[in-house]
Amino acid sequence: MIALSLALIATGGAGVAVLLLQVGHRTEVVTVVRDVQVGQVLTEQDLGKASISLDPAVKAVTSDDLDQVVGKRAAVELRPGSLLSPSQVTRDSLVRAGEQLVPIGLKPEQIPATALVPGQKVQLVHVPAQGESETDKLADSAPKTLPGRVVKASDAAPGTGAVVVDVATSATDGPTVAAWVSAGTLRLVLAAPDGH
Incomplete structure (x- = not known):
């Protein structure tokens, strides 16, 4: 009995030692400490550090790489308390x-029921205004479309559910798109993943 008890204690001690080693292996990572909007340049004041036990499957920016993300732009909206991952930052300006x-x-x-995310390609479609008369020729022709890219989509406004989407388009198309928006004759259509 004494020998069995000693063996159990030794086995238990070894298990505790392994557990302590696993818990003790921590990685210092970069965290977000305040709200950062899409396209905003990251500063040191936006970021912090935390020491955590990190699963290898989780892609996070380590504290050693903090200097490499400061000065980059947020590719998505960043929330306080979250870990920063490499895919959430970009060197590119969201408006080129x-x-x-x-x-x-x-x-x-x-x-669209599909969530709008930065970088998503869209088609900006001109539709006739409500009650606007059309000639048979216009009715039979395809609507005019212009390409665009989502830069940011707001949350739905309380009460109305309306959403504002910032879309990047070519400088030559920008005034046309703005006129369509003003006239209420623009619809936004998601492009296929390959952009076609």
């Missing part, structure tokens, strides 16, 4: 040279 940013307000019935 030769592009314009056009805000598009969408009513609940105009919002």
Whole structure:
């Protein structure tokens, strides 16, 4: 009995030692400490550090790489208390040279069920205004469309459910898109994943 008890104590002690070693293996990672909007340049004040036991499957920016993410732009909206992953930052400006940013307000019935995310390609479609008369020729022709790319989509507004989507389009198309928005004749259509 004494020998069995000693063996159990030794086995239990070894298990506790392994558990302590696993718990003791911690990684210092970069965290988000305040709200960062899409496209905003990250500063040291936006970021913090935390020491955690990190699963290898989780992709997080380690504290050693903090200097490499400061100065980059947020590719998605960042929330306080979250870990920062490499895919959440970018060196690219979300609005590129030769592009314009056009805000598009969408009513609940105009919002796709698929969540709009930065970088998503869309088609901006011109539709006739409600009650506007059309000639047979116009009715038979395909509507005019322009390409665009989602930069940011707001949360649905309380009460109305309306969403504002910031869309990047070419500088030549920007004024046309803005006019369609103003006239209420624009619809936003999601492009296929390959952009076609």
